[in-house]
Amino acid sequence: MYQNIIEVLILSAIQGVSEFLPISSSAHLILVSSLYEFKSSSLLIDISLHLGSLFAIIYFFRMDLLDARNNKRLLSLIIVGSIPLIIIGYILYSTGIIYQLRNIKIIAWTTLIFGIILFIADRNRFDKKISVNLNLQSILFISLFQILSLVPGVSRAGITITAARILKFNRLDSSKISFLLSIPALGGASFLGLKDVFDQSVEFNYLVIIAVVSSFIFSFMTVKFFLIYINKFSMNAFVIYRILIALILFAIIY
Structure with missing residues (x-):
């Protein structure tokens, strides 16, 4: 019992922190679950973790959404901007291609490559803002980049922030665009997962509640402090982290 709770808390921390940082939550969840063979890891727990993050981001931006x-x-x-991801995501999911992408070799290369791309996009100072400069053309550009996040290791947060930075939005507003786009993305992923859960008649238990609540807490705190951090510092720390993770994975693979 206690081991299962600890495992769920670890997975919640990974989901909550990595979902909104440019480091790929799916890659971290896949790697940790594979390396440590968590007994509590399951489809239902995975969906619960995503629901916790979804509730957190909705609550954080509740005033914007309610107004x-x-x-x-x-x-x-x-x-x-969420339509392309939902359409392509559903196609990859329904055909089973999405599961073929979940291997450590792909994660290693995408972690490295898209970390470098983030570094290049984040180098200069830009001042475009959501309230003035976000339009149909820019959101469609970002949405096409977001499709790449279906590949583990790319990072949905990372690739959308990268796209926004390429369009010359400042770091803070680039992050806000990424966070707002995460709402439909998390909602779509949760819906597909719940569909499978009900088809399999999976039994709900106390770990589901723990997963949702703990993921909510970790996700909310991550969003709050990341926006404070990114208003003062660059993305370099996350780029270095991605490169180190990629090098470790390369050492394991090769």
């Missing part, structure tokens, strides 16, 4: 009248344009752009 639909003043933010109608922004919310419309976020919905439009």
